[in-house]
Amino acid sequence: MNTYYNPEDLAKFGTMGEEAPQLWENFMQYYGSVFAEGALTAREKSLIALAVAHAVQCPYCIDSYTNDCLSKGVDEEQMTEAVHVAAAIRGGATLVHGVQMKNIVKKLEL
């Protein structure tokens, strides 16, 4: 069955540089620098990436960063907590927008 998401497509990520090699090179250079050890460890960055991958719901990124986290010694308990952080922020963001709803209700209701 055809699906929009195919695990084999992850390995084809590099083909995004075919029509725009300079942009791709710039992006990859930036990407590499972002994930290098810095004020945050590469491992902390990998966990952040995992949480963001869940927030943006990208199956490729979830696959990549679950593997990356495991290889950096992060265990399932820690990864689950990171996903809950993403869930809390998404949930919180939904709820805090409820204030807009309330503001409009206040403005319109008698």
Added chain:
Amino acid sequence: MDAREEFKKLVQIPEFEDSVKEKELLMTDKMSVLQINVGRLCNLACKHCHMEAGPNRTEVMGEDVLKDCLKLYQQWGFDTIDITGGAPEMNPHFRWFVEEAVKVCSKVMVRSNLTVMLEDGYEDLPEFYAANKVTVICSLPHYKARNSNKQRGEGTFEKSIQVLKKLNELGYGQDPELTLNMVFNPGGAFFPPEQAAMEKEYKEHLGSEYGIVFNNLFTITNNPIGRFGNFLARTGNMEGYLTKLYDAFNPGAVAGMMCRSQLSVGWDGQVYDCDFNQAVDMPAEGGAKIEDLVKRPYEKRKICFDKHCYACTAGQGSSCGGSTA
């Protein structure tokens, strides 16, 4: 599952030897470590064990082979005796052999699963190790009980902690003559983390939670053979894991591969380039037994490789002594 048959099916992964450009690295160098696998009998049956050791295994090294190991150690100029298993302590000649080994070798190490030291008849082993100044290399897959027990069986972490405390009380991990090293291996089909970072984490957790100290942590890449290989084949992970190992091939890790400076002896005296080759029944070139080798001087030999060797050259490199590159 025959791991080597599985490797043959993975035609897209080149033979290991073809990936090594400097062909002289396919030969052994000066011998340093004589690794002796004294048997496959063990009180545990860990999920990742490449030897598939366990309580029902009957292969145990006899006294004659052990005597030949001592002779060869002195003849070939090794500097280390590395005793492994199974649970090496369960070999009936173990204590005699350790006492003889320390007379001729200043660096005798035993790879212990720790928990055996709580079994009947083995409780005094920590004192025995300390008296003989044996380096203890213990397997502790993780500093969290849950992760460790998943690999080695329920309750093994708690038992290990109990024995580690006893080893610390005797001076292990603190006295410069009593070295206590630990081995971490990943709990699945992925690579180990950077060794120094993981050692720091182990020391922080084991120190603050249990008051345990140790010298070094070795992170070891799981080799796709034995029980771990069975797991990979059963779960459809063999191809993905081998591909990962091959993609991470680090040419800079070849020179430091343990097979280049060691000889591995099996329970029946058969010799191999390493313990992994022993597990896949791939004897060293010439197929000699140790009883033959004691009659000859050391000569460099061509190392025997297969695709599982990519586990020792992936990323930071891996060996029984941890990362190599």
